Amino acid sequence: MSRQLVKDNMEKHEFLVHRSVFSDREILARERAEIFNKCWLFIGHETEIPNVGDYKRKKVGGRNLLFVHSQDGEIRALYNTCPHRGALVCRENEGNSRAFRCFYHAWSFTNDGKLAGMPGKDGFPEDFNADGTKDMKAVNRLESYRGFVFVNFDDNAISLDEYLGNAKEYIDLVVDQSESGLEVLGGVQQYSVRANWKLLAENSVDLYHGMPTHKTYFDIKQSQDPGIKRIQLEGRGIDLGNGHAVMEYVAPWGRPVAQWTPIWSEDLKRDMEKMKEKLKERFGEERADRIANYNRNIIIFPNLVINDIMAVTARTFYPTSPGYMEVSGYALAPIGEDKEHRMARNNNFLEFLGPGGFATPDDNEALELCQEAYTNNTEVEWNDISKGMVRGEENALATDELQMRSFWRQYNKILQESFNREKEVAHQ
């Protein structure tokens, strides 16, 4: 079978996405097989498990994983299932342990997944587990880039480095804010949206919705800073290849590294000027300006968003059905950040971001209203994602929709290849 999911008409400057991709169960099954089973997926940040023995349970790509810093120093992602009869082995959400024990029949495993022992050994042959099939299985492909750790369930996948490609430059700009690296704060926000997962991928690199959706936030910004005459959200949208994209732009909020805003103290102002000088020494004027004064919303295909805005957040999401996604939201900050700076950063974060912020819940609502109205998909079939095509894709503004088109072009490529393979099989 073959289906047109995207109409990409450069001559007409029109880009359309078929709304069935948001509501069709068959499409979700195909996404699981072709995208979530084959692309690099974010599992967590290395600072979440800094010490030997540290572990955290993670749901990634629909799997139950155990993200663990094993005794031999390796970071592993173990499938959290007992090789014996399948029960979830580790039931604590996080902790530190040299071993994990399945309570069902008391099989135990060292924190690298190796079977350490079980009751009633005399009932098994002497060479039981000589081939290692009774160890907790680890995800074969786990690679990291600048602290961000990814897994891939496809053993033949290209390397993470190659996969990230041009997106690495933008991850660098985020991480280079700090000389000592970034760390994840406690309290990862686990929430959900009653909407298709791709709507959040779109929304995270959509500056066009900023003013209409988040007017109440910008009202507050203007009341805090009388210097803001009108809200400027200006910059570029960039296709990074492989479905990744970024928007890089200026905005009227404060940035903890290092764009001061009048709600912050004079002390912070002086500190931030110093931070900016330091960045200039390290990276030169132009790059220092980009790091300190420009915002970046990055989508790493398919489901990781890194937003370096009024604070730094990473979010990842996964569909349990076409109309429901589970979201995990992280806050990142420089290791060893001064307390006053950290508080300013976290207040900045909470003012906009997260399930209790002044903006994220309104995004959530917008996505849910899209999903609710996709009940009309049979008669009203196409979404329009054309904004900025008239300018030419290389001239896209941050408020254009190139970032989303980049995502959809990769998405469409993957799904069409999958349809084509099926057609070939059918013809044989």
Place this chain on the structure above:
Amino acid sequence: MTVTAVTRQDVVDFLYKEAKLLDEWKLKEWAALFTDDGTYTVPPIGEPDATATESLFYVHDNRQRLQERAERLLKKEAHVEYPHSTTLRNYHNILVDNINSEVINVECNFTTHRTKREVVDMFIGKLEYEIVQQGNELAIKSKKVILHLDSLRPQGKISLIL
């Protein structure tokens, strides 16, 4: 100024008044219950004693931000709560401590139901208050919401004031 002795019943009535203001969307009146240094916080789930520099809270409002929160939610452009959801708050197991002190400590359980677009969400947990007397009125010095949930699924957000 004579300060009258506060009774447990005064405190309980005050909490019920607070819940009623929230259920009736009288949010400016709710904000006015707070002292000038009042705070409203929702720490991360499972970490009620977290510090806001090390952990990511859901809400960490000083007096000014709780005012902004209240006023924002009354605007038509606070899309998630427009039209307003319907809510019902119940406070139970109210424990009042230090009734004769300057700062009265109150702890209670809460259930807040919210319905919008035919979906009912439930928030459950514990509330911790510091309550003080201002003139002849009680006022909230701090309100901390300790969610007794595993995660914000399926609620997805805390668009309400809990």
